Amino acid sequence: MTSTFAVEGIDPVEDTNSEDSECSQAPSTSEAPATPISKEQFLDNIKKISQVTCRSFDAGEHWIVESIYGTSHLTNTSLLQNSKTGASVERSISMTFSETYQVPVFWFSYKVEGSTTMLYLEDLEKELDCAALKWNSAVKEGMHTSLLEHPITGQFMYQCHPCETDKLMVFAKGSKNYVVSWMSYMCSQFAIPFDYELGSLVV
Secondary structure, three states: OOOOOOOOOOOOOOOOOOOOOOOOOOOOOOOOOOOOOHHHHHHHHHHHHHHHHHHHHOHHOOOOEEEOOEEEEEEEEEEEOOOOOOEEEEEEEEEEEOOOOOEEEEHHHHHHHOOOOOOOHHHHHOOOHHOOOOOOHHHHHHOOOOEEEHHHHHHOEEEEOOHHHHHHHHHHHOOOHEEEEEHHHHHHHOOOOOOHHHHHOOO
16 A cells, blocks of 8 residues: 655755754764765655656555655555464655755654554564564664654654764765665665666666
């Protein structure tokens, strides 16, 4: 299941994160970010990603730009099958922009279909196969994860803190679309389908 709303125009993105929740230190200055990204570049990147995925990919891989009160984010909602119980689990992903760190920020939440209550991390392995969820390995690699109110939707979601993103993105030097390169890594960590053809289609 994919969100059905799409936004024709993209409004400017404001500061969209509670960024001091986990990392109290400022972004590292010992290594410059591999590919600095501006707010305008982020907006352009997510617009192109949305256009390509909605035109060329299956519904479950559609990424939609949503704008609320002048702020924009890239979002994807899909259903996962619980092989243990047969129930469906709804996964929501959001990507916002950090004014402080000048990088995209990854948000996620899971809930049983039809329920309004989100699943906590410790509950997820009860609802999903372990192979379908790799958040624990990501956390072990130093990815700080906090439960916070989403700055655009107002819903509670888990945020992967952006303080280490610049170091992570060293591999993306020269990337034509910073957000696509970053998405490829984040999606691999959370077992989210990612069509690597996107990298050649979004320029």
